[in-house]
Structure formats: C-alpha cells, structure tokens
Amino acid sequence: MLTSKFFHSLYLCLALMLCPHSGFAEEADSEGIRFYESKIRPLLLDHCADCHGAETQESDLRLDTPGHINLGGKSGPVVIPLKPEQSLLISALSHEDEALSMPPDEKLPATEIKLLTQWVSMGAPMPDAEVIATRQRIPFNLEEARKHWSFPPLQQLKPNDFDKSYQNPIDHFIFSKLSEQGLTPAQPASKNVLIRRAYLDLIGLPPTPEQVDRFLADESPAAFQNVVDELLASPHYGERWGRHWLDVARYADSNGLDENIAHGNAWRYRDYVIAAFNSDKPFNEFIQEQIAGDLLNGDAQPTHEQLIATGFLSLGPKVLAEGDETKMQMDIIDEQIDTTGRAFLGLTLGCARCHDHKFDPIRADDYYALAGIFKSTKTMESLKRIAKWNEHVIASPEQLEEKVLHNQEIASVQAKIDELKKQQTEKKTVSVDATGENESSEPIPQAKELSVAEQLKELDKQLKELKGSTPELPTAMGVVEGEAKDVPIHVRGSHLSLGRDVRRGVPLVLSQGDPALQNPQQSGRLELANWLTSNENPLTARVWMNRVWRWHFGKGIVSTTNNFGLLGTEPTHPELLDWLAIEFMKNGWSTKQLHRRMMLSKTYQMSSAYDKQNAEIDPENRFLWRGNQQRMEAEVFRDSVLAASGQLDRSMGGSMLHVKNREFIFNHTSKDETNYATTRRSVYLPVIRNNLYVGFSLFDYTDASVPNGDRSTSTVAPQALYALNSDLVLTAAEKLAERLIEQHADDLGLRVQSLYKISYGRLPTHSEIEAVQDYLLNFNSSPTETEESTTQNLKAWTALCQAFLISNEFIYVQ
C-alpha cells in the first residue's frame, strides 16, 4: 500500500525507495482501468495537467501519468486508495479549505468531483505504473546552508590572538575593532555616572545618595567590582534580570487574544524565574527545566520547581474559543515552536508551518518534526470551549495529607447518608411487601421516620459544608507527556490537508547526525532540551550571549536578538560572541560570571560623551566608541519614581491578580477587573494581555504575546501626557517634596543638593541651584493667593520635583 506512513528517511538526501505500485491496482480489474482511462485520465489532463503535468510541476506534483499520481507531491501522496476522505486530491477539489483549493480559479462541476471520488473509492485503479523513485525534498544545498555565520561550531581563539595589554579580553575585541575603523574610545565615565548606570542596569533601581557617597569615597581599585558583586548578590538583581527573561518567555497573567481569562498561577513561573537568576542557576539547566522539567528526574518524581518551569510552554496566548479543536491544537503547537525557536535558537521556525522557510534553510519537514514533539506533549487539559490549559498539582505532603483526610471525612459522611437512605428504602419495601395491598394497615412509626429525615438533613448539611471547604491544592501551569506520535506535513499549514508523516526530530541544518529522535516512546521534549543545551549546538549560547550584551549595552552584537537567520543582521563582533560563549560554557553556564566579565570591562565603563569625529564615522555607535545613552524601560521608570519618592514597597513574590484562576479579566461586559493600585515593584504587577498597565504600554513594554529581546524606544506625546498628568508621577512628586522639606527644613541649598542627588546621583552646579531658586520664586500660585506659605511652598516644591522626575537626565541613563 502506498500510504504516507512508511516514508521516514529524513537524513538521506536521496532516499530511493521503490513504490509498491501493485497496491493501487490490486483490486483493479480491467473495468476499473477502463474507468480510469475513459473518465479519469482525460479529466485530470483537462483540468490539472497545465500546472501538474510534464511541463510544470506545482508542488512537485504531476497528475498526468499513473506513476506520477502514485508518487504524489511535495506533501506526500495525494491519493489514498479506497479513502477519498483522506485523499488530498479529493479534499482540494471541495474548495472547503481556503488554503488548498484546486483548481484554484474555479471549482470543478459536481459531476466531475463525483467521478473522481468514485474512482478513489474504487481503489484508484490504474494500469501498472512505471516505478518512479521518490525522494526527500531538501530545497537547499545543505553544505552551503550550514555555512551561514550562526550555524557553524563556536570558534575558539588561541591565546596568542589576544592583545595582552587588555586585562579583559572584551576590550581586546572592541578596541581593536575601533582602531581598525579609525575610532577613538571614549574616556571612562565619571564615578557618579558609573554607579547610576550599574544600579539601574543590574537591579533596576537608582542608587541612594548614601550609596553614591560610599562609592565615591572608596578609592580602592576594587571599588567598582565591589559594587557589582553587591548588586549581583541583591535579591533585586533577580527581579531586574528575571524580567528580561520574562520578555523572552512572553510571560503574562492572562491569556489575551479572544477570551481574556486569568493565568491565575502564572506568577509561580515568574517567581521561579526571579529565583533562578538570583541563585545563578546554570543557564543550560534553566533551559532544560523550561522545556522538559517534568522529565528530568527520570523515574523519580520531578520537583515542584521543575514542574513550574514547564509553564514556559504553556504561557502563550491561545484562541480558547476556537470551534475547530484540531486547529486550536495546531495553533498552540505553532506558538510553542515559534517561541522555542526565537527564544533559544534565534530562528523564526514558525515560518515553516505552511511551506519551507522562504529565507532560512528550515523545511516544512523540520517544522513538523518539532510539531510532533509538542503534539506528543499535553499542554491542554481540554479543548472544549472555553478550552483549559493543563496545571500541575504542586502540593506539599502536608497539604496532600490534609486533602486525603478531608476526602475521607466526606466519604464517611456520604457513607452514613447512603446507609440511612438504604435503610429507608428497605423499610418502605419491607412495609409494602408485608402489607400487600394495604400499606396503611402497618404504619411506620412516625417519630422514627422523622428522626431519619432529620438525620439525613443534618448529614446533607455537613456534606455540603465539607465539600465547600475542600482544601484547594496549589497548582501551576505546565505541560505533561501526551500520546507519543509523529505528525504529518500539513499542506499550507492546514490540518484539513495532511501529507506524509515526519519523524519527530530537530532541524536538519542544525543537526550533526540524524535529525530524527531515537526515542519513540516519549514525546521527545527531553531530547530536545538536551539538544538545545548541548555543547554541539552553538546557537543557544550565541543567542544568550547576545541577549545579555543587548540588555547591558542597549544594542546586541547581533542587533536582531530573536533572529540569527538569514534575514537577521550579522554580528559586528563575531569573534567576541564566540569567545563569550566558550567562556560561558567553561564557567558552567553562569550568567552572573558573564555580568562580571562584561561590566568590569573598559568597554562597559566608557562615558557616553559625544565626539564629533567619531560620530561622523560611526553615527549609530555600532562599534561602541562610547556608552549608549539608554532610556529607562517602563518598569525601571516606575520603580525609580517610586524609589525616589520613598514609596517603593520592596516585598517579593506572590500573586497580585484580583481575579481567580481561569476567570475573565474582561468578559463581554468590558468591565475592567484589573487593578494596579500598588507601590510594589513593577515586575509583580499583573501582566494583562490586551490591557497592559498604561504606564507599561505607553513606554514600549513588551507586548507580552510574543518573545521580545529587544524592546524599542518610542517617543510619543501620550508619554508626555502621562508624565505631566498621571497620579503616579503627581503623587510621587508630592511625596518627594514632602521628604525633602522634612529633611532640610531650613536649608534651601541642602534641599536642592539632595534633590539632585536623589534624582540624578550628582550634585548641582551653582547656576543650577540659582535656576531652581528662580523657578521657586516665580512659581505661580495666583489662583489661591490666600494659601498658607507652607502649602504654597509644598506646591512649588511638588511642581519642581515633578519636573526633575520627568526630565531627560532622570529617564535617560548615561
């Protein structure tokens, strides 16, 4: 039988196989062949052969000879004998699936479709077809494709390749390139600038005046290293860098898309990420847990942490009311493939859903090899509208014990009820049997009957209460293993047009050996996780090095952080990228080590001062001749404003969602169930897709639906409206003013100095003090002339503080 099932050889470029052509004709008698010759062959020639004939072969398909019909096309066989409903040829004719409707211009007349269907139902009889070799399609030259800069193994540099005058090899790479380009590196930044940069970069909060003073006073050579170490040890580090990862993981506390219901337990994943960064969990382990945490312990139970980590795969936005459940499932899988590809490999694998990738050497085969892995994984508990994602129970032994006891109690009450009911029925039955026709002659004692009813009533009440107070076990979003199964190619991405099966595996162009997985019993996630983090796979580490570089320096070595494919940009410093990656692996995939390495370089510590000559050669600062001035991200701005005004609540972790798991954030009523009234750090504010906190969405926060490793920086007027008129800023300004007035009740000069230190981390110049004094003197409070001078004073200072908090020097990190 010629079916899609038997063709598997993915690795060989030319897998020559003999098509057992007899299959088609097995049942075919001469009448069947006559039917083909008289009705079907002419029909196919008339309507199909223009595009699928000897001259042109759209989708590699020819329909003009029996041999070619047997062979099928790019998507595998088009005719499954006896099964018209499974035959692509027939489904394409129906024009039901937009993606594959043939002939494309006009549907065939119903009579002709009927003939073709009838023919397939007959077993597709044809005269013995000539044997034609079939082959696996590789639409690119594999050797050539593997030469793309991001695919080859990491390039190890020899020690002699380094200029020894640089203590930190990063500087060797950056500065030698600068001199090559005729650029001069900027001077080191001042200590004031450096400490503010380091604080905002590593923990997302500005240094306090005391912290600045301490650093200024420390004249030892290790002063800055000490600051970096302190910051890396601060729990706020995980909040800041964990948030970077949450951008990549498209983390959100609600589903978004069509039915915006609460991810009530997503916060556990968020807290897991923060903790992972704080503990410097090796990054390879971090990835493995997120892809296959539930499988890492072999036969032993996975830890709660490992289960929570798999939430990574569950967090994507889903169309939960999709009526077509198969489509929903494939859409969810698509989201997982796309996210995994971009997050770890910097490849847009999602593009290969409908066809071979237009630009990258990624085939539809590669896509469906991965799709098989995720199809064999259970992400959803139910696909019925509104669909439910899977959750892991992550209860402690005590909680489980409590639940067991509680259930036993329920069972025992239920048993009592059942027993009483049974007695009741028996009594009735007995009484009927005993009395024959005359039931009333032997009445059941009223008192006793009542007491049973009362007992039942009481027990029912108990039961209800018990059921109502059933302890809810904590759960976390995450995936488990499903039924292990390969997935067929979906022609043009449509589940209504299935081609041949593809064995589960990884993309051919990236694999060293056979891309197919060797473990057909399980989904293959474990193998995928191991492959992603193996030393043989250069992409994962390259992508991560580049991300960290981007978050430190404002621009990646590869500026397209999520795209290392052919349409991504090439690295400005490829050797640096590889050197970092090799060192990173040597250091046990330690991200904290990586921070140290980067921040202790001269490159990191350069000033952001402008230089006309350099700017003429390299206006975009691509080669890093100076530090990049970077605008605070949305949450850094909010946290800094709260911190400066002394309002920031530094407590960590937990959920701040005001709706229960799976409940609507917005249902059809448009009633807004979000609540952002808190002074806790921004990382803990619920991330509500489709209705982000406005202070986030205005300032280029991630969309939270797709991986983002490179937030943009827009400047639009609504941001200015927010800065001028929002409660957040107005309240913070007033609190800061109160704080300053209280601290320095009598000394205006000290008060101004304190304002500069808190907001800019530096002292004011004389002329700056004068400008402030002028502003305060001229502060127009005419509408309320009669106000007390203290009130007026507070108002003037509030207006002043607001100007500082929204000024460029505050929001742009030098």
Add this chain to the structure above:
Amino acid sequence: MLQSSAVGFGHLAMAAMLQKPGDVYATDSLNAPPQHVTPRAKRVIFLFMKGGPSGIDTFDYKPKLQADDGKELPYDKPRVQFAATGALLGSPWKFQQHGESGIHVSELFPHVAQRIDDICVLNSVHGTNAAHGGAALKLHTGSDTFVRPSMGAWVNYGLGTENENMPGFLTICPTLAHGGVKNWGSAFLPAECQGVPLGVASKPSLDANVKFIENAKWSTEQQRQQISFLNSLNRQHLEQSGPASALEARIHSFELAFKMQTEMPIAQDLSQETEATKSLYGLDDSFTEDFGRQCLLARRFAERGVRFIQVTHSDTNVQWDQHSNLKEGHNKNAREVDKPIAGLLTDLKQRGLLDETLVLWGGEFGRTPVAQGKNGRDHNPEGFTMWMAGGGVKTGIRYGATDEYGYYAEENKMHIHDLHATLLALLGMEHERLTYRFAGRDFRLTDVAGKVHEGLIA
C-alpha cells in the same frame, strides 16, 4: 525608529516604507502619503456593531427565507458551527424598497433606509471564525491566530495624521473584550500608529475621554511654567550630552502634549453644535443619545484630520448577539443606532465631507438563517452583510450576494482580507505594498491574501 516623526501621532508614511525599521530618524518632510493608486478617501469612520448584526434581517433581503420559514435547510451547515441550530427562521421584519436604487431595507433601519442611495451594501462578506473573539480580531487585524496590527494602525502607518495635535487613530467607547486593545493596537508597527481610546464600552459616551488629558493639580499657567522649567533642564542636559535626536524628540513631545491638551477638549466640545445638528444625531432622545454623541464626535474628529475613527456600538451585553429573542434585541439595537447613523451620513454629506470619508458599517459576523432555539440566530461568518458609504464607493448598489437563504456568500465573495484590501485601495494604498519588516518577514494587513474588489469602486 523614526523618532522625530514618532513624536506626533503618525505620519510615518513613505518614510517608513523607504527606510527599513531601525534606520535613523526620518525628517518631517517625508510625511506625504504613499499614493500607490489614486486615493478616493482620506479617512475612515468605522461603525462597529459588536456582537454580529443579522444581514438577513436588515440589508440582505431573502424572500425565499420568509417563504420557507420552519422548513429544514436543504443543504449542509458549515463544518464548524458555534452552536446547534434548527430549521429556517424567516425574518420577523418587513422589507421595503427605498430610494431611487430601490434597495430593500428592513423596517429595523427606517432612517438609514432614507440614505440608501448613498450606500454600497456589501452582501457577500465572509470570514473564518465563528466565535466573537476570533472574528473580532480577524475583522480588526486580519488574523485570528496571531497578534497583528489593527487596520486603523495600518492606515495611520501608511498615511499618517493630518493634524499633529490630534491622534491619528481614535476609538470611541471600544469594547475591552474579545481582543480588546488588540483590536486597535499597533503590534509591531511603531507605537504612534495605535488607536487612542476614548472611554470604554461599559461606560456612557458622555464620560468618554482620552487618558491623562487633564490635570487637576496645576492650573494651565502653572503647567506652562513647569514645562518651560523642564525644557530648560532638558536643554541643558542636551547641551552636555551632545546632539541626540532622541533627547530632542522628547523635549518636543512635551510641547505637543500641551497642545493636545488644548485641542482635544475643543474637539470634544459638543456645545458648539447647533440644536438642529444635535437633533439630527438623536441627541435629544434618550434612546439614541449615547450612540448619537459618539457619531457626532466622529464627525468632529474627521473634520480635524483624524485618519481612522472607530465608533463601537456595544453596551454591557454583547449587544447584537441575539442567540435568542432576536426580535426584541435587534429592535432595541437598531433603534439606538439607526437615527445617529443616518444623521452622520446626512451631516457629512451636507458639509462636503462624505466624498472624502469612507464610512464602514458592520459587525464581526452575521447571523444564521436557521434558528437557534425558538427565536434566536447563531453566529454566521460564512456570509454576512456590511456596508460602505462615501469615500469613492459606488452608491445605491448591492455588491455581492449570499445564497437564497442568506447563509453562504456566493457571488463576488468578499473575504475579510478582500475587505481590507479594498479599504486600503480606496485610501490610495496597495495592500501588497503596504508592508512592514518584522522578525525577518514583511508583514501586511492582508497577510498573503486579499483581492481588491474593483467592482464597488466608483
């Protein structure tokens, strides 16, 4: 990207198409609209009927449906249905011919019927998604699967605003459900392309306002002073750091914000309208007042050069979603919008604005000719009715047709992608050329599909 133009609320225009994202700042001189084809309209007013109004009870007259009321549907229902349905259900409303065109309109829309000669009825629209969320996203963004920019954002990306002091895309009382912000979002397009919401569907339009447009703490004079002090801080900082367009753009943004604070309240001030105008929109009737105000605001925004204005008809229910009690529901809904919509068309026409304004009416899908329960209709994305007016469309015609019962689009089928392609064409843009490079691919509002329906362009 394009920071300096980004300061306003749009006008990316050719600049963005000539330069790849990531390039340095474009200059203001590049804000001429990309005239791929002759533009017929300058702007769009989209009257969004949330929930899915029934075509076969309004603008898609089906005498055979009336005749076969209660009979079984003689052909297959769609493969994917939202809810279980029964036999054919005739329309409870009478249809009558109107205007010189003689187009049938049901008694649900007596006022709009008077304007039928200005309208191009689209009877063959079809989509793919049978649920509100997916269908609303498909209609607004062209995708029910992925996060994509909304059509208003694309229009702004392509054409930019005519008035720097106003947003280029305003959405009045939008619904937060079923896609919510995504339906007016900019996704990967520059942030200034996104819609700016005024109020939400769950609150009266009287309270609709742009966020952070008012300051309760400072008088105008105090704020003016504060901004000039802020400017001096920023100027000094700029001097220190050397030329930086991003810093300059931010300085400029405060000036613009201040202007917008002045402009928006004037744009929203209906006291400047005559009683006759207010009455035209039904502001003197408690039934039509709320939606009438939205329509009148739309006209005022159109006059001020806003490119894309969406007006949403949705209360705290799904509004046009009559799975049961079709008659009561549609009677109420139509009564709320009929007069205001007719008023808007009349008003635009008499002010000479209708020719350059494309008015689009419709919901995320239509409703089935077969009954759900006793007296309701289920969602029907297979063939439904929208209409256009003004902006270079042929008027007084019915374009396309559904089958004899109004279930499936049959003649001149117009997929949502086609609707988008045609809308862009009317605005002078070729849907295949209005692209944006993101994540290694050029994206379009119409994805890889879409066909301009020349047949309805005047």
